Amino acid sequence: MGYLKKKTGVYYLINAVLVFLLFFVLLNLINNRIINRTSTQILTLICINIILAVSLNLVTGVLGQLVLGHAGFMLVGAYTSALFTMNIGLDLKIAFPISLVLAGLMAAVFGVIIGIPALRLKGDYLAIITLGFGEIIRVIANNLKITNGAMGLSGIKSLSTTKNPSPMFIYAYALAALTVFLMFTFGRSRHGRAVIAIREDEIAAESMGINTTYYKLFTFVLAAFFAGVAGGVFAHQIGVIDPSKFDFNRSVEILIMVVLGGMGSITGSVISATVLTWLPEQLREFSKYRLLVYSIILILVMLFKPSGLLGRYEISIPKFLDKLFARITKKTAKTKTGGA
Amino acid sequence: MHLLLTKDLSIEFGGLQALKDLHIEINNREIVGLIGPNGAGKTTVFNLLTGVYLPTSGAMRLEGNSIIGKKPFEINRSGIARTFQNIRLFKNMTVADNIKVSMHQNMKYNTFSAMFRLPSYWKEEKKVDIKAREFLEIFGMEDKADQLACNLPYGQQRKLEILRALATKPKILLLDEPAAGMNPTETQELMEVIRRIRDQFNIAILLIEHDMSLVMNICERLYVLDYGHLIAQGTPEEIRTNPQVISAYLGS
Amino acid sequence: MDFFNHIINGLGLGSIYALVALGYTMVYGIVKLINFAHGDIIMVGGYMVYLIMVKWGLPIWLAVPASIVICAFTGMLVERVAYRRLLVHNAARISLLITAMGVSIFLQNAFMLIFGTDPKSMPPLFQAEPFKLGSFELASTTVINIVVSVIMMIGLNLLVNKTKIGKAMIATSEDSSAAKLMGINTNRVISFTFAIGSALAAVAALLYCNTYPQIKPSMGNLLGLKAFVAAVFGGIGSIPGAMLGGYLLGVIESLTKAYVSTTLTDAVVFGILIIILLVKPAGILGKNRKEKV
Numbered sequence: 004m005g006y007l008k009k010k011t012g013v014y015y016l017i018n019a020v021l022v023f024l025l026f027f028v029l030l031n032l033i034n035n036r037i038i039n040r041t042s043t044q045i046l047t048l049i050c051i052n053i054i055l056a057v058s059l060n061l062v063t064g065v066l067g068q069l070v071l072g073h074a075g076f077m078l079v080g081a082y083t084s085a086l087f088t089m090n091i092g093l094d095l096k097i098a099f100p101i102s103l104v105l106a107g108l109m110a111a112v113f114g115v116i117i118g119i120p121a122l123r124l125k126g127d128y129l130a131i132i133t134l135g136f137g138e139i140i141r142v143i144a145n146n147l148k149i150t151n152g153a154m155g156l157s158g159i160k161s162l163s164t165t166k167n168p169s170p171m172f173i174y175a176y177a178l179a180a181l182t183v184f185l186m187f188t189f190g191r192s193r194h195g196r197a198v199i200a201i202r203e204d205e206i207a208a209e210s211m212g213i214n215t216t217y218y219k220l221f222t223f224v225l226a227a228f229f230a231g232v233a234g235g236v237f238a239h240q241i242g243v244i245d246p247s248k249f250d251f252n253r254s255v256e257i258l259i260m261v262v263l264g265g266m267g268s269i270t271g272s273v274i275s276a277t278v279l280t281w282l283p284e285q286l287r288e289f290s291k292y293r294l295l296v297y298s299i300i301l302i303l304v305m306l307f308k309p310s311g312l313l314g315r316y317e318i319s320i321p322k323f324l325d326k327l328f329a330r331i332t333k334k335t336a337k338t339k340t341g342g343a
Numbered sequence: 344m345h346l347l348l349t350k351d352l353s354i355e356f357g358g359l360q361a362l363k364d365l366h367i368e369i370n371n372r373e374i375v376g377l378i379g380p381n382g383a384g385k386t387t388v389f390n391l392l393t394g395v396y397l398p399t400s401g402a403m404r405l406e407g408n409s410i411i412g413k414k415p416f417e418i419n420r421s422g423i424a425r426t427f428q429n430i431r432l433f434k435n436m437t438v439a440d441n442i443k444v445s446m447h448q449n450m451k452y453n454t455f456s457a458m459f460r461l462p463s464y465w466k467e468e469k470k471v472d473i474k475a476r477e478f479l480e481i482f483g484m485e486d487k488a489d490q491l492a493c494n495l496p497y498g499q500q501r502k503l504e505i506l507r508a509l510a511t512k513p514k515i516l517l518l519d520e521p522a523a524g525m526n527p528t529e530t531q532e533l534m535e536v537i538r539r540i541r542d543q544f545n546i547a548i549l550l551i552e553h554d555m556s557l558v559m560n561i562c563e564r565l566y567v568l569d570y571g572h573l574i575a576q577g578t579p580e581e582i583r584t585n586p587q588v589i590s591a592y593l594g595s
Numbered sequence: 596m597d598f599f600n601h602i603i604n605g606l607g608l609g610s611i612y613a614l615v616a617l618g619y620t621m622v623y624g625i626v627k628l629i630n631f632a633h634g635d636i637i638m639v640g641g642y643m644v645y646l647i648m649v650k651w652g653l654p655i656w657l658a659v660p661a662s663i664v665i666c667a668f669t670g671m672l673v674e675r676v677a678y679r680r681l682l683v684h685n686a687a688r689i690s691l692l693i694t695a696m697g698v699s700i701f702l703q704n705a706f707m708l709i710f711g712t713d714p715k716s717m718p719p720l721f722q723a724e725p726f727k728l729g730s731f732e733l734a735s736t737t738v739i740n741i742v743v744s745v746i747m748m749i750g751l752n753l754l755v756n757k758t759k760i761g762k763a764m765i766a767t768s769e770d771s772s773a774a775k776l777m778g779i780n781t782n783r784v785i786s787f788t789f790a791i792g793s794a795l796a797a798v799a800a801l802l803y804c805n806t807y808p809q810i811k812p813s814m815g816n817l818l819g820l821k822a823f824v825a826a827v828f829g830g831i832g833s834i835p836g837a838m839l840g841g842y843l844l845g846v847i848e849s850l851t852k853a854y855v856s857t858t859l860t861d862a863v864v865f866g867i868l869i870i871i872l873l874v875k876p877a878g879i880l881g882k883n884r885k886e887k888v
Binding site for chain 3: 130135
């Protein structure tokens, strides 16, 4: 095993093919109106939540630090992106992607500002201080003129139109795929190992030459960056944003996706983000029970499977096919030799 | 110039003088032992040398340069590596990965190369994989490379602790009770390995140990600590017959 | 003279914080857990009084003990159902934190569904004349708050230092394995701690409803957070610390409201939290605990 190029290359290829295949299928269904506008919105939202979940998973699952203000970074990204496209006077097709980069960078800056003091703390204190910072961001947004206070921003233009319903979905899907890819490549590298080592035993990691302060901050800021990008897409998807959309409840919803899917499992976060975005939409009538149900889920998962449904394992389709293939060839080899 | 030197090294924990005026010198390729009754402050010495604790007074020098106030990771990169008394392996990582973490500081590819899988990533990862398995061969543990560290039997976990510290390419290796929980055969094997490591990697070794057969056999010099004070130093022969040492261990 | 008034009012407010902070600090002292859900016990207390007095029209001398008992029971139930298993299995800190959050969200949403999200008015609980001291006039609520909180604290002090169970609490918080070996039923001690902490929160709820006669499902959030800041300020895990932190925070808040700005008071409280955590996380009276290497 290890990171040998030969076998992994094939795995990469299979995964890439599957991702592209799914993309083209969905794209076609959307463009041919087989998937309607509402469903397209849900798909786009799923992709946005995937980005949020896998980025939080990096900090909470891989690094192992509970962080409660993730929605705050989403807010920063959303407003940065919206204010940019609304005021820059460029064509949206050009302004939008630029705004997303700016959204990520701005969120990253906030990540640095918050991370440097906050990451000196551990465990409970870190959770509370990040909770507080998330709330502070929301309160500031509620009171600034530039963000239009509690009223928020409206009329944010989307790239998708009735004639061309797919652009937002394309962006969201592509970004989700890219984020998932980058989370994998980061995790399975020397940097990822350093981060996991910090989670496993910070003192031992530091004694083996890992600059723990740097890596904790880096991970935190990286997660903030992606949350900001997700916020930017979100703002342009729903067209109207206000600080209440990025409150503590939002942070909790993202946390549940990570916790339920498996802390440290990227595929786990993808799956639970998908399910937990799609399901509430189907059960709209029960939306007032949502948080109650979520809280019960949280408690049950922590009581019976604290590492989450997938734990730290990843679902790997190429690996599954590989094993399947190996089993089939073993069977055919046996029958060829006429059985035992 | 000594490889490692402490002078009047002292540390106080809120009224308790854990260590007072410690003076030790280690030269390259020496195997030195740090012994003394339980609670004498031996692990405290290790914690000071690796930057986990900050001394209240005194000096610590590695190759002539002061290491006081340096962070643990900086001290490790300067050349001091240690194992822990209660094993602190990265439990949910594979055996090989535990060692690869130690090799992190000597790898060069940056985050961008990692995230976009540039050629430098593949090249270095392959190198590091081979090197990690080579380290495992020192203790004959190559076959365990892909197992989770927490699944290893106790004796092998201790060995992995040592390999992990060794993989940081130190100039001096601090071993904290490496033979704890080992049977006589394993202890014998450990002795040979320690000598082999010293010869092969050209480093100094300072070890804390309670197993006197190991200590007397393998250490060229000994420092004896009791209640935070250095009460004796010398060759194993000298120490064995030193009346102060004897009374410290047996009580008076 | 106005200044003195603000201080006294601050002490009155701080009494409530102190009572709640005690719950945080005792639970943290004994199981090293920040009970996120503690603030919501106040909410439970408030709604119980509302239910008993407003909905069922029963007199106050029934409502007071009933709400205290119910809150104590709720606290114990939460510990038994949500935390016990994780504590026994030595689960990762992060799991306990998440569970605590889950309980908090559960309580708030459950009460929201049962009673509705709109705030409910409460009748005045303890009628009294404003207290006159020379040329001073103190609101009855302030006096009641301070007196009750002092009585509670004296009682708690006696409980912890002079009774068998109190000593068991101290022992369990110092070293629970050793306590078990000494024959202490640590599970029962932990339950008891949660019960006492929740009972104090119930008293705080009564004082709070008397002072600000309005309840809503989210009332535990801000109050709980401020009480938590008080506990950390004074030194989490330290009972005198919680009392000190509570009163101090109340005074600081009262002075900020009077001399700086009302809208900024919450920000100041939160600022205090950030500063303590970064400068002296052990708080005023707390001890620095270093991890043994």
